[in-house]
Amino acid sequence: MxxxxxxxxxxxxxxxxxxxxxxxxxxxxxxNIIIAxxxxxCNGLRYTDEIFTDVDSMTxxxxxxxxxxxxxxxxxxxxxxxxxxxxxxxxxxIMAFGGAYIQGNRAQVKSFCEQFARKGYVSxxxxxxxxxIDIANIPDSLGMLDIIVKSIADMKASIRALRKSxxxxxxxxxxxxxxxxxxxxxxxxxxxHTAQLGADDTDILPQYIIDAINANGGWEGDTDDPNNxxxxxxxxxxxxxxxxxxxxxxxxxDSDDVPFISIHGTADDxxxxxxxxxxxxxxxLGTLEGSGVLHPYADQVGVTNQLIxxxxxxxxxxxxQIYWDSMAVxxxxxxxxxxxxxxxxxxxxxxxxxxxxxxxAPNPANEQTxxxxxxLNKKYNIFLYNNFxxxxxxxxxxxxxxxxxxxxxxxxxxxxxxxxFEDTNIAxxxxxxxxx
Numbered sequence: 001m002x003x004x005x006x007x008x009x010x011x012x013x014x015x016x017x018x019x020x021x022x023x024x025x026x027x028x029x030x031x032n033i034i035i036a037x038x039x040x041x042c043n044g045l046r047y048t049d050e051i052f053t054d055v056d057s058m059t060x061x062x063x064x065x066x067x068x069x070x071x072x073x074x075x076x077x078x079x080x081x082x083x084x085x086x087x088x089x090x091x092x093x094i095m096a097f098g099g100a101y102i103q104g105n106r107a108q109v110k111s112f113c114e115q116f117a118r119k120g121y122v123s124x125x126x127x128x129x130x131x132x133i134d135i136a137n138i139p140d141s142l143g144m145l146d147i148i149v150k151s152i153a154d155m156k157a158s159i160r161a162l163r164k165s166x167x168x169x170x171x172x173x174x175x176x177x178x179x180x181x182x183x184x185x186x187x188x189x190x191x192x193h194t195a196q197l198g199a200d201d202t203d204i205l206p207q208y209i210i211d212a213i214n215a216n217g218g219w220e221g222d223t224d225d226p227n228n229x230x231x232x233x234x235x236x237x238x239x240x241x242x243x244x245x246x247x248x249x250x251x252x253x254d255s256d257d258v259p260f261i262s263i264h265g266t267a268d269d270x271x272x273x274x275x276x277x278x279x280x281x282x283x284x285l286g287t288l289e290g291s292g293v294l295h296p297y298a299d300q301v302g303v304t305n306q307l308i309x310x311x312x313x314x315x316x317x318x319x320x321q322i323y324w325d326s327m328a329v330x331x332x333x334x335x336x337x338x339x340x341x342x343x344x345x346x347x348x349x350x351x352x353x354x355x356x357x358x359x360x361a362p363n364p365a366n367e368q369t370x371x372x373x374x375x376l377n378k379k380y381n382i383f384l385y386n387n388f389x390x391x392x393x394x395x396x397x398x399x400x401x402x403x404x405x406x407x408x409x410x411x412x413x414x415x416x417x418x419x420x421f422e423d424t425n426i427a428x429x430x431x432x433x434x435x436x
Contacts, residue, residue, distance in 0.1 A: 040175060041087050041120060042340035048332045050118035052082035062161035062230075063154060063223040067129045068139065068147050075127040075223065077158055078106055079172055080117040088170055091178035091339045092162055093123045093241065096155060098185025100270070101130050101147050109184060112243075119332050122174050124162070128154035128190060141286040142208060144278075149212045151190040152197075153221020155181060156235035159194075160220075164230035178339050180239045185271055185315065188245025188262075189288070195240045196247060196257050204251065239338050241331050244316055246271050246288035250297040259304035261334040263327040264291035265313025273309075306334055309430070311416040312387045320391040322383055322418070326428070352426045358419065364434040371403040371417070379422040387414050407435045 045051050063075040077094075093116045097108035106125040113123035128151040131139060139147060163176045181191035199219045202210065216222060224231055240260035247253070266273050273292040295307040308330065310323045359372040371382070382395045382403060392410070395403070405417070412435055419429040 040089050040091065040178070040339050042336070046120040047091070047336040047339065048119065048329070050115070051120060052085060052118045054083035055114045055117045056081050056083045061225055061228075062126070063157040063225050065129060065150070065154070065223045068131050068143065068150065071132070073127075073129055075129075075154055075157070076106070077127065077161075078110070078113065078125040080113045080123045080125070081172065082117050082120055085120065085173070087120075088173040089175040090120060090122045090173055091180065091238075091335065092172075092174050093121050093180045093182055093335070094155065094158060094162075094191075094237075095123060095125050095241075096128055096151070096181075096183035096187030096190050097125070098183070098187050098244070099130065101144065101151065101186050102133055104130065104186070109187070112182075112184070115328060116332075121335075122172050124158065126155065126158045128187075142212070144286060145209065145212050146215070148189065148193065149216045150221075151186075152194050153216050153223045155190055155194045156221050157223035157225075157230070159235045159237060160230035160233040161225065161228070163233040164228075175339075177238070179237050180241060180335055180338075181237045182241030182243070183245065184243045185245070188240075188242040189247075189271065191240050192242055192245050192247050192260065192294075194235075195237045195260070196253055200254065201252055209248075239335060241335070242291065243327070244268060244271050246290040247294060248286070248288060250289045250293050253294065253298055253301060253303055255301045255303065257303050259334070259338060260294075260298070261306040261308075261327075261331050262291040262295065263308040263310065263323065265310040265315065265317070265319065266292065267312050267318075268315045270315035306330060311385060311430075311432075318390060320383075320385060322391065326420075354421075354426055355429055358429050358431065360417070360431050360433055364436050365407070366436055368404055368406045369433055371405060371419070373401050373403075375401055377401075378426060381420045381422075383418045383420070385416040385418070387416075405433070410435055412436055 057078055057080045059076050059078050061074060062077050065073060065075070067073055095109040095112050097104040097106055106127055109125040113125045116123035129147070131147050159179055162172070162174060162179060165172055166174060166176045181194050182188070183191040213219060220235060237258060239258050242260055242262040244264055245262060264273050268290065271290055272288055273290045275287065275289045275293055277287050291307050292309070295305050298305040308323060308327050310319050313319050313323070354376060357374040357376055359374070360369055363369055379397060379399045382398060382405070384392045384394065384405070386392055392415070415433050415435065417431045417433055421428070
């Protein structure tokens, strides 16, 4: 009798444990099916909304090299991941700091990296070599070109190191097919050149640029970590996020180059919004072409792009918060379209342009102007800015076919109107109005 009870109990335990094992195996199989049907996590709000609360970070070495002044420097990157996220196929956004190539460090882009990580990306803030101030040895335009080429080599080394990490067990849970560069000011200049300039541009480059590239290891550069070499891995990227960035020449953008999104103040006196000269300590360090000319040229050659212009904005100054918020939202959407374009879960079409339906009259105006919406029947918000990019007033949750914008006590001058629609598939509209 006792033996029978023991045997019955043993069989029950075995059956119970077998059910647990079966359930666990079923869960794993189901999880793999869901992941296979949902590559890169392209369903839901991932990559557009901050769906994670906490962010984990770690610091790793990716290279070493010599600076413009001949000093040896080890190069590190801070890797940010959404805490608790278990995906292993996440896109990467690499961010580089600003500082005119004479100052700055990777901690400057921490907030940008954390913002991307909370949206589900893996984000990376990198070191790159800059110039240590030495009044007795200030670089001329060719010297500054050498410094920029070095920064490009360093960014490419970080890209290669990330791709190698996938073959080393993928500790950061990334998809090596979706790596994006980005940066702030000088970092954005580096990011744009890293993405848009390549060996296929050799025939349109002046010899002094070819010489600078060859002096720094060629198109891939000579930055590497000899203890964990990533030489041979690709440094290609799939897109760029540019905060206040520029290229040396707009015609370096080819029809087969990668998409890019930018934010830039129209009155930037550091990195020009258009074509301009960059100076350091009153010395001419060469010319750059900013977002105001890069994006129209990209339209002309057929490269996907998006520009958020800040009327009257300087080098990140006089930016109303709405512009930073718009860049944060739109950059997530922009990159998600690239990542998820073939994976489902997102509309890959460009936001609808309704500019043709919007009228503003009279303009110039004396006391008021009327904004007409031509029966769009969409809810909208209106923001009014002065010529310095400062928010003067705003009107939320409007839905009338006509909106009367009163001058009230505003002084005469040029003002800028931005119209954002509740339907995010409609692109914002920006217009200028003159009150006399």
